[in-house]
Amino acid sequence: MRIAVIQLAYDDSEFVAERTERAAGLVEQQRGHDLVVLPELWSAGGFDYRSWEERAQQVDGDVVQRMAQAAREIGAMVHAGSIVERPGDETGPEGKELWNTSVVLDASGERVATYRKIHRFGFGGGEPKLMEAGEDVVLLDLPDGSRGALSTCYDLRFPELYRAQIDQGATVFVIPAAWPMARVEHWRLLLRARALEDQCVVVGCNTAGTHAGTEMGGHSAVVSPTGEVLAEAGAGEEVLSVEVDTSTVAKAREDFPVLADRRM
Numbered sequence: 299m300r301i302a303v304i305q306l307a308y309d310d311s312e313f314v315a316e317r318t319e320r321a322a323g324l325v326e327q328q329r330g331h332d333l334v335v336l337p338e339l340w341s342a343g344g345f346d347y348r349s350w351e352e353r354a355q356q357v358d359g360d361v362v363q364r365m366a367q368a369a370r371e372i373g374a375m376v377h378a379g380s381i382v383e384r385p386g387d388e389t390g391p392e393g394k395e396l397w398n399t400s401v402v403l404d405a406s407g408e409r410v411a412t413y414r415k416i417h418r419f420g421f422g423g424g425e426p427k428l429m430e431a432g433e434d435v436v437l438l439d440l441p442d443g444s445r446g447a448l449s450t451c452y453d454l455r456f457p458e459l460y461r462a463q464i465d466q467g468a469t470v471f472v473i474p475a476a477w478p479m480a481r482v483e484h485w486r487l488l489l490r491a492r493a494l495e496d497q498c499v500v501v502g503c504n505t506a507g508t509h510a511g512t513e514m515g516g517h518s519a520v521v522s523p524t525g526e527v528l529a530e531a532g533a534g535e536e537v538l539s540v541e542v543d544t545s546t547v548a549k550a551r552e553d554f555p556v557l558a559d560r561r562m
């Protein structure tokens with residue numbers, strides 16, 4: 299399966315509509331890939347908390363519709379990263395109306411999965427203050443028949459989520475992020491840790507540039523189920539193009555059957 303990881307860079311000077319058009323253009327340049335991945339909250343701004351209300355959309359709003367068009371255009375599955383979702387007719391258990399929601403479109407532009415970020419980042423501010431937490435583990439079939447599992451950024455720090463995903467059959471973890479430069483070494487380490495401990499392919503798509511006063515860390519990466527980094531981006535805007543053989547997951551689990559020795 300050929301995967302394109304679009305490590306988008308943005309700053310505060312770009313309007314959402316312009317950024318959406320630019321991101322769609324980048325997706326449309328990835329013809330020949332089976333799966334194209336964008337980062338977390340690239341349209342609303344990962345750290346731009348003050349704009350989230352105003353930039354919130356439905357899962358069939360302008361941003362996702364434009365990504366669906368791009369997916370159809372190149373005939374590839376597109377993980378459109380995440381949006382600030384406001385369904386309009388739903389309030390969560392904490393009385394809020396927003397979620398950090400990832401959306402995946404198939405090659406015909408149909409929505410095939412949505413995932414609401416379970417672990418909210420912000421230490422009381424940001425996501426926990428403004429958003430509801432997702433509750434569901436979400437998996438989907440990827441174009442090569444492997445089982446993809448969805449999570450977002452800060453989720454990466456919670457290994458039990460990934461254990462729940464492998465227990466449901468996951469072989470590929472797809473993780474969009476807006477992870478800051480200040481802790482980029484944690485990101486790099488945890489991508490490899492999740493790959494190795496769960497014997498899964500990991501596709502991590504981070505953000506680049508500086509917005510809302512926060513420098514993003516880049517270093518998107520694709521990691522094999524034995525923890526080998528198959529491709530890694532630098533700090534700036536970059537597209538990784540990686541051929542991934544997901545049958546290596548079964549082989550890694552057979553060669554070193556550590557998961558079979560779990561006691562809990």
Ligand SMILES: O=C(O)CCC(=O)C(=O)O
Pocket residue numbers: 344418419450451452453455476477478481484
């Ligand atoms: O865990 C971190 O250090 C960063 C997480 C984050 O930026 C996010 O979840 O948006």
